[in-house]
Amino acid sequence: MGKTITEKILAKHSGQENLSPGDLINAEIDVIMCHDVTTTPALDMLKAKGVNKVCDPDKIVVIPDHFIPNKDIKSAEMVAKIRRWVKEQGISKFYDLGKHGVCHAILPEQGHVIPGQIIICGDSHTSTHGALGAFSTGIGSTDLAAALATGKLWFKVPHSMLFTITGSLQKGVYSKDVILDIIRMIGVDGALYKAMEFNGDFIKQLSVEARMTICNMAIEAGGKSGIINPDQKTIDYVKSKTDQDFELIYSDHDAEYEKKYEINVSDLEPIIAFPNLPSNGKKISEIKENIYLDQAYLGSCTNGRLEDLQIAAEILKDNKVNPDTRMIVVPATTEIWKQANKEGLIDIFMDAGATVSTPTCGACLGGHMGILAGGEKCISSTNRNFVGRMGSPKSEVYLASPATVASSAIEGKIADPRKYL
Amino acid sequence: MIGNAHTYDKNHINTDEIIPARYLNMDQEKDLAKHAMEDIDEKFIHKVQEGDFVIAGKDFGCGSSREHAVWALRGAGIKAVIAVNFARIFYRNCMNNGFPAIECDDISKKVQSGDKLEIDIKAGKINNLTKNEQYNFKPLPEFALKMIEVGGLMNYITIE
Ligand code: SF4
Numbered sequence: 389m390g391k392t393i394t395e396k397i398l399a400k401h402s403g404q405e406n407l408s409p410g411d412l413i414n415a416e417i418d419v420i421m422c423h424d425v426t427t428t429p430a431l432d433m434l435k436a437k438g439v440n441k442v443c444d445p446d447k448i449v450v451i452p453d454h455f456i457p458n459k460d461i462k463s464a465e466m467v468a469k470i471r472r473w474v475k476e477q478g479i480s481k482f483y484d485l486g487k488h489g490v491c492h493a494i495l496p497e498q499g500h501v502i503p504g505q506i507i508i509c510g511d512s513h514t515s516t517h518g519a520l521g522a523f524s525t526g527i528g529s530t531d532l533a534a535a536l537a538t539g540k541l542w543f544k545v546p547h548s549m550l551f552t553i554t555g556s557l558q559k560g561v562y563s564k565d566v567i568l569d570i571i572r573m574i575g576v577d578g579a580l581y582k583a584m585e586f587n588g589d590f591i592k593q594l595s596v597e598a599r600m601t602i603c604n605m606a607i608e609a610g611g612k613s614g615i616i617n618p619d620q621k622t623i624d625y626v627k628s629k630t631d632q633d634f635e636l637i638y639s640d641h642d643a644e645y646e647k648k649y650e651i652n653v654s655d656l657e658p659i660i661a662f663p664n665l666p667s668n669g670k671k672i673s674e675i676k677e678n679i680y681l682d683q684a685y686l687g688s689c690t691n692g693r694l695e696d697l698q699i700a701a702e703i704l705k706d707n708k709v710n711p712d713t714r715m716i717v718v719p720a721t722t723e724i725w726k727q728a729n730k731e732g733l734i735d736i737f738m739d740a741g742a743t744v745s746t747p748t749c750g751a752c753l754g755g756h757m758g759i760l761a762g763g764e765k766c767i768s769s770t771n772r773n774f775v776g777r778m779g780s781p782k783s784e785v786y787l788a789s790p791a792t793v794a795s796s797a798i799e800g801k802i803a804d805p806r807k808y809l
Numbered sequence: 810m811i812g813n814a815h816t817y818d819k820n821h822i823n824t825d826e827i828i829p830a831r832y833l834n835m836d837q838e839k840d841l842a843k844h845a846m847e848d849i850d851e852k853f854i855h856k857v858q859e860g861d862f863v864i865a866g867k868d869f870g871c872g873s874s875r876e877h878a879v880w881a882l883r884g885a886g887i888k889a890v891i892a893v894n895f896a897r898i899f900y901r902n903c904m905n906n907g908f909p910a911i912e913c914d915d916i917s918k919k920v921q922s923g924d925k926l927e928i929d930i931k932a933g934k935i936n937n938l939t940k941n942e943q944y945n946f947k948p949l950p951e952f953a954l955k956m957i958e959v960g961g962l963m964n965y966i967t968i969e
Binding site: 412425426428429432433436437454455459460462463466510511512514526527528529530531533534537538542576577580581610612665753754755772774775776777781 | 820823826831834835836849868871874879894898906952962966
């Protein structure tokens with residue numbers, strides 16, 4: 389019997405020949421990414437255990453992003469502590485203010501994601517990096533502390549689920565709609581503890597960035613990871629970012645999957661996930677009522693990359709944001725911000741009446757820079773619409789693609805982007 | 810372990826509900842505990858007593874990886890969570906803290922808030938003293954029992 393890419397990567401990193409789902413292993417970690425919220429408790433744990441040196445400073449990438457720029461005194465203290473630790477440990481891969489951005493957008497952009505690696509971060513959306521053929525998963529602070537100390541971490545080898553996606557998307561429909569539709573179909577625990585592997589002609593057509601959107605939201609179906617076998621696009625992307633060597637690992641043709649889905653996306657429409665679960669997706673044609681919006685949010689590790697901004701700008705060009713709606717655009721990284729500026733996208737957003745913030749997680753998790761009041765409704769290109777996710781427990785979040793966020797901002801209510809393209 | 814149940818007969822209770830992100834600029838158990846379960850039950854923190862249990866449906870702890878969710882519950886005095894099943898990172902965080910996360914079928918239908926429960930982790934048994942009922946659960950994996958015994962992953966790796 390063949391093996392999946394996930395089983396092979398985990399085997400290689402734990403010195404085993406063969407692994408099967410359910411096996412408990414101790415694996416060597418290639419990249420440990422640290423952000424502000426979950427890292428400070430890990431540093432306290434290391435201190436309490438008398439661990440004064442991290443295993444290997446070169447494995448560590450530090451990217452404060454949740455409350456950046458510091459939102460209040462407490463978050464300022466958190467980052468100050470991280471900054472001191474970075475200096476003391478000699479960690480060179482540190483993306484402080486000026487090079488800052490959302491950690492899952494910076495990591496691949498700056499060449500820190502290599503196919504075949506194991507990547508961990510104290511953040512659930514670490515599944516994003518599976519788009520480049522790495523095993524990448526979210527962990528908590530204790531895991532982070534253990535990995536920082538030893539360079540290793542325990543894992544249970546997950547069962548894999550295979551999603552074979554074929555067809556071509558209609559204009560105005562994007563990879564975000566595809567993943568929202570998959571989560572609608574299988575539910576928020578449809579892939580609990582599983583590795584979600586995506587393949588098929590459709591995936592091959594997608595840019596690496598659009599693939600990241602799909603793997604990013606694997607966690608919203610309960611997945612342990614999302615992963616896509618590398619192809620020429622992956623190789624070209626990685627080579628454009630780093631000169632580090634890599635070995636390509638692929639799933640065998642006869643690999644065993646716990647479940648297989650075949651999905652054709654040719655008839656898919658824009659999907660909107662209604663409050664309060666990412667699985668509450670509705671096709672735009674099914675929405676009969678007018679859902680008026682107080683805020684439209686474009687950003688995050690799901691959809692704050694350059695092509696997301698380009699798509700939204702195409703719709704907003706020569707249009708205006710509805711006077712009853714506030715639109716906030718948050719380019720996910722400093723590089724994306726600069727590029728968007730060069731391409732004139734920032735001007736398009738500002739001329740339309742939106743505001744453009746510095747990169748941050750910000751309002752995506754209800755941190756700062758755009759919090760919702762009770763009773764307010766927001767359409768958002770982010771990944772979660774739980775109760776209180778972007779502010780008041782009485783506010784509502786509707787998840788959608790960047791295109792749907794832009795068309796809805798113009799009309800001040802949930803609106804189909806296809807008529808603007 | 811003996812304590813009272815606080816039952817939330819709901820699936821997919823997420824970490825944003827267990828401890829909202831607006832409190833993530835703190836990481837001490839006693840500070841987080843003041844806001845435990847705030848967005849799902851404002852009165853939780855006034856009802857809970859040292860040694861109690863939280864009971865829930867499927868997929869408890871889904872969403873973000875914040876271990877703050879485990880700390881907030883433990884800080885509030887909760888000694889174990891019993892749910893039909895758990896989201897992956899929350900389950901992992903419980904294990905790594907040596908905090909029992911127990912999976913038991915239909916538990917949120919069987920146990921009402923206020924029921925007094927006695928839990929035998931090793932035997933995989935819950936005794937509902939109020940209703941005089943017994944429920945079995947799949948005993949925790951050996952690795953989890955070891956973590957509970959030594960007090961979590963950080964102690965485990967230093968012992969290893
Ligand atoms: S952008 Fe949102 S979902 Fe992504 S890491 Fe930041 S807070 Fe989490």
